[in-house]
Amino acid sequence: MKFGILVNEGPYNHQAVDSAYQFAKAAIAKGHTVSRVFFYYDGVHNANKLLEAPQDERQIGKLWAEMAKEHGVDLVVCVAAGLRRGLKEETLAEGFRISGLGQLIEVGIQADRMMTFGD
Amino acid sequence: MKFGILVNEGPYNHQAVDSAYQFAKAAIAKGHTVSRVFFYYDGVHNANKLLEAPQDERQIGKLWAEMAKEHGVDLVVCVAAGLRRGLKEETLAEGFRISGLGQLIEVGIQADRMMTFGD
């Protein structure tokens, strides 16, 4: 089954991000496909390459990027939401790409299930 | 009267930031002093120099920086909260400085009134 996931919040501040990641990981482990994770609202901060949580904590940005690399998950950051919040190409972490909101609607059409995680 | 202000949220996502700014502006207009604004939690994103809201919208980062310049307001971003969220010296806007949480307690001790704006 193909999943699309919408992430509404930034890393660390809300567990929504972690829930989305754990869900995606479990879906992949069960043989499903996560076609795209779309980062909207404060969710754009997940793609900031400067994230540097204490070493003994989970490294959320890296976890997403590894998932993208290993399982071909398309990590898309909303361009307009990113501009408003200062997330642009110069601070974009590897594994993420910036694109328009249409990418969210598109995955909503194409995926078998659309999940939302937010505050 | 001397005010200290704690800002808990990032720009645009929550009105808390705007309320804090409008409050500070009104306090200064009435002849009071805003000694320090401390940005904690997602509030650190206020200090991101890459913020670029649509031109017809308020430019929150610039508004803070102008207030700092014109009225000597000390804009302090929490270093630990900033690291977790990817706000570091390389993306710090002019007018802000990064320091420790002690700066918040300190202004709480020194100011006549301590205000909190958050979600």
Add this chain to the structure above:
Amino acid sequence: MLHTVNKSPFERNALASCLAHATDGAAILLIEDAVYGATKGTSVAAKVEAAAAKCKVFVLGPDLAARGMSEDKLIDGITVVDYEGFVDLTVEHSVVQAWL
């Protein structure tokens, strides 16, 4: 004590918790989405009316206007202030507690 509340009373428990902790004579200022709690005819109006009888309840005018809540819809006894009035309230009360 000045209490500030910024959350809609229909969405969160911030206003209810504030009202439960505001002692007689305290001041309560409703800002941002909390201004919806200042209007008549809602399911929370009776609680706010009761609070207005023992505390001084204020509402931030610019936040009311932003949300299209006209002042003639306000619960009796609630006073509208602007940002400068907000500052004055913080001067009059030595401690400010934010209910977020």
Add this chain to the structure above:
Amino acid sequence: MLHTVNKSPFERNALASCLAHATDGAAILLIEDAVYGATKGTSVAAKVEAAAAKCKVFVLGPDLAARGMSEDKLIDGITVVDYEGFVDLTVEHSVVQAWL
């Protein structure tokens, strides 16, 4: 329909609104801070018990454990699932609605 709820029922209206919109036979999964709503002896337990009688109510185990809510405190009729069980629920139900 699978409904997910992630907010504490004491802080926000998300669970109440979800329960009001969940039709007979729907599935409801409590995650994150919503897991507090799955425990016995709280002021919202009666509502959740009533929901568990007409809907299938699930709670995410890792979120329960994180918060120190032991499974023996759960309201009768609520089923604990892990993240893989969460995925299975989304497969079994064609639409998922998040109450945030």
Add this chain to the structure above:
Amino acid sequence: MSEVMDLPGDDEEYASGVVKKFMFVNRKAPHGSIYALEVLEMVLISAAFDQDVHLAFIDDGMYQIVKGQDPTGINQKNFSKTFRALDGYDIEKLYVEREGMEERGLTEDDFLVDVEVISQAEMAELMNGMDVVLSA
């Protein structure tokens, strides 16, 4: 809100012919947080995909379409006017829940756009019939 009208990059994809029932569920008040505004940007983009779009206004979400909003005093934009433009994008299925209106002391006259007022039970049934439900 010019930036919201940028078309997505992949023209072939959204000309796929698949039409799903999308519902955007609005439960949050405007201005206090950005969700209302950014959901509206989502709704506008969805128009380019020729989907069967539904907007539900429940809980505090119905405050988004209240008449007479003037956020100049809080330095924000009055995006509520954009709801009036939705029918130009063939987005005309707007539903408000009666129970929520009563809780808030609102009547149909308070809204700036034509909406269909339905009961909570009807709203629940409507939600059940959707293919994709997005909320914020």
Add this chain to the structure above:
Amino acid sequence: MSEVMDLPGDDEEYASGVVKKFMFVNRKAPHGSIYALEVLEMVLISAAFDQDVHLAFIDDGMYQIVKGQDPTGINQKNFSKTFRALDGYDIEKLYVEREGMEERGLTEDDFLVDVEVISQAEMAELMNGMDVVLSA
């Protein structure tokens, strides 16, 4: 939580001798959002300033000090143990509100630290006596 123990830069300032009554009001549950953790970092820093520190646990905030928290399954740290270390920093005034405990079906045995259980009316009076109230 090593980074929270970094001392602030300006030693002379906080040796000013002024002692204020600070209250940190905890109203939010742990793990679902970061507020509980970052307020605790604030509390620890405040210890360096020799202030009269009070912690209030009301509403969902009291879930922060519930025993038996194990967030390994959600990939988070168990910072609740840090509450046990507070008395080492002379932070010993922890208050929990009885009404909130009853609403949540909690008893004093459920907490991992010694707290003073007080009524809502007593909590309100305590708040009234503070100089600085910080909340998140």
